[in-house]
Amino acid sequence: MVELKEQKLLRGGPTWPRRRWRYFAQVGAIVWKDVVVEYRSKGVVITMAVFTLLVLVLFNFAFGPGAGREVPVASGILWTAFLFAAVLGMNHTFALEKEGDCMQGLLLSPIDRSALFLGKMVGNLIFLLVVEAVSLPLFGILYNLPLHLVVWTLAPIVLLATVGLGSVGSLFASIAVNTKAREVMLPLLLFPVVVPVLIAAVRGTAHVLAGEGWGGDALRFLVVYDVVFLVASLLVAEYVLEE
Amino acid sequence: MSYAHTQKPAPPSTPLKEQWLEVGSKTYDFLTIGGALVLMVGALYLGLLYAPTERIQGEAYRIIYVHVPVAWIAFLAFGLVGVMSALYLWKKDRRLDIYAHSLAEVGVIFCTLILLTGPIWGRPIWGVWWVWDMRLTLTLLLWFIYVGYLMIRAQDLEPGRKARYAAVLGIFGALTIPLNHFSVQLWRTLHPQPVVLTERGFGSGLTDPAFLIALVVSSVAFAVLFAAVLRQRISLEWMREELAQLQHRAAEGQ
Numbered sequence: 001m002v003e004l005k006e007q008k009l010l011r012g013g014p015t016w017p018r019r020r021w022r023y024f025a026q027v028g029a030i031v032w033k034d035v036v037v038e039y040r041s042k043g044v045v046i047t048m049a050v051f052t053l054l055v056l057v058l059f060n061f062a063f064g065p066g067a068g069r070e071v072p073v074a075s076g077i078l079w080t081a082f083l084f085a086a087v088l089g090m091n092h093t094f095a096l097e098k099e100g101d102c103m104q105g106l107l108l109s110p111i112d113r114s115a116l117f118l119g120k121m122v123g124n125l126i127f128l129l130v131v132e133a134v135s136l137p138l139f140g141i142l143y144n145l146p147l148h149l150v151v152w153t154l155a156p157i158v159l160l161a162t163v164g165l166g167s168v169g170s171l172f173a174s175i176a177v178n179t180k181a182r183e184v185m186l187p188l189l190l191f192p193v194v195v196p197v198l199i200a201a202v203r204g205t206a207h208v209l210a211g212e213g214w215g216g217d218a219l220r221f222l223v224v225y226d227v228v229f230l231v232a233s234l235l236v237a238e239y240v241l242e243e
Numbered sequence: 244m245s246y247a248h249t250q251k252p253a254p255p256s257t258p259l260k261e262q263w264l265e266v267g268s269k270t271y272d273f274l275t276i277g278g279a280l281v282l283m284v285g286a287l288y289l290g291l292l293y294a295p296t297e298r299i300q301g302e303a304y305r306i307i308y309v310h311v312p313v314a315w316i317a318f319l320a321f322g323l324v325g326v327m328s329a330l331y332l333w334k335k336d337r338r339l340d341i342y343a344h345s346l347a348e349v350g351v352i353f354c355t356l357i358l359l360t361g362p363i364w365g366r367p368i369w370g371v372w373w374v375w376d377m378r379l380t381l382t383l384l385l386w387f388i389y390v391g392y393l394m395i396r397a398q399d400l401e402p403g404r405k406a407r408y409a410a411v412l413g414i415f416g417a418l419t420i421p422l423n424h425f426s427v428q429l430w431r432t433l434h435p436q437p438v439v440l441t442e443r444g445f446g447s448g449l450t451d452p453a454f455l456i457a458l459v460v461s462s463v464a465f466a467v468l469f470a471a472v473l474r475q476r477i478s479l480e481w482m483r484e485e486l487a488q489l490q491h492r493a494a495e496g497q
């Protein structure tokens with residue numbers, strides 16, 4: 001029996017798989033928009049990559065040329081550089097939405113609030129991962145570390161830590177962007193909450209760079225952190241993005 | 244700071260005076276402030292004179308009668324900020340927002356006390372004021388998180404939006420408390436292991452019952468002090484709210 005359109009509406013719109021598909025289509029649309037904007041303006045990724053490189057070089061001056069030989073120091077330098085770059089980048093992508101009231105437009109569009117947030121977050125994650133993919137080989141070269149470890153073995157730790165950083169960071173950036181001192185506000189709110197990620201990432205990275213494999217503790221901790229904060233950010237996103 | 248335009252301005256018919264936590268209730272004031280005074284004197288006596296000197300640490304250990312109760316209460320306050328924040332996002336009740344704000348402020352004071360009393364003990368026992376131990380570091384981070392929370396509270400934002408932002412930060416701060424404990428277990432710590440709530444039962448880590456009596460009394464004293472200070476803070480916020488409403492009404496009347 002063919003169901004009438006009206007009957008379908010009475011039952012509460014499209015069925016579950018269809019709704020889920022629509023949700024991900026919405027997320028995809030937001031991500032696509034951010035990627036296209038970035039591809040045309042090249043505002044965030046290049047700035048972040050150059051900034052990361054600069055921080056890596058600066059630390060080399062700060063600690064003297066021998067600093068990279070100690071693996072824990074090198075991994076600490078790497079993650080500090082990524083953290084700073086991430087704050088710059090995430091501040092920028094949300095500040096863009098603030099300009100010309102783009103956020104207002106996005107909120108008016110018939111999109112689920114959590115889909116909007118997830119889209120922005122995935123966009124941020126893509127930018128962060130691109131920056132990391134570019135800077136990791138350079139880090140390996142500058143600090144004389146075995147390149148196969150830096151590029152391949154490190155990948156799961158980088159991925160997990162970036163997800164943790166990006167989920168909390170995107171949420172807090174969407175809060176900080178509405179305050180007067182937005183550039184200072186984001187690191188102030190974000191750093192204390194992501195320090196566990198930083199610690200786990202630095203420990204894991206040091207393990208990998210010393211040629212001892214992943215160090216299961218760090219990976220497990222990062223997985224727990226990611227799950228907790230990813231779910232929490234998606235749950236509260238609608239309250240942050242409310243007008 | 245004006246809350247005159249929030250979602251639920253209390254209508255004039257709501258008698259604010261009847262809500263025991265907000266304004267009024269002399270009995271509560273008398274019991275908490277008086278009780279805190281009496282209990283504090285008792286805790287001082289028990290902690291400084293009654294409890295025996297510890298065998299290895301000497302007299303320096305006596306600071307646990309401040310450090311430990313204060314730490315329990317600070318963590319309780321921060322946990323409650325998380326609960327109140329989550330409830331606020333759900334119920335959108337102004338009172339929950341005020342509770343969360345007041346709990347965070349009092350929690351930050353107690354957390355500051357942890358961070359002040361800890362080094363006083365650490366200096367004679369460890370030989371240094373501060374070590375970058377996991378538990379110390381994460382308590383310091385918790386302090387930073389809630390100072391950030393109070394900074395968002397101090398921002399010039401539209402009240403309803405500010406309450407929502409603060410609630411989100413409150414929830415995230417509370418989420419880091421269990422992660423705090425995870426990481427303490429994962430990475431070694433110099434901090435003394437728990438002696439009161441251990442897997443071997445209540446108070447089993449303490450060799451003399453006098454230690455436990457002193458600790459329990461000082462914990463109750465600090466808990467009552469916490470209740471007294473918290474109510475004063477909530478009261479203050481409520482009066483500000485009332486003032487804002489009155490000003491709003493006066494401005495409309497002209």
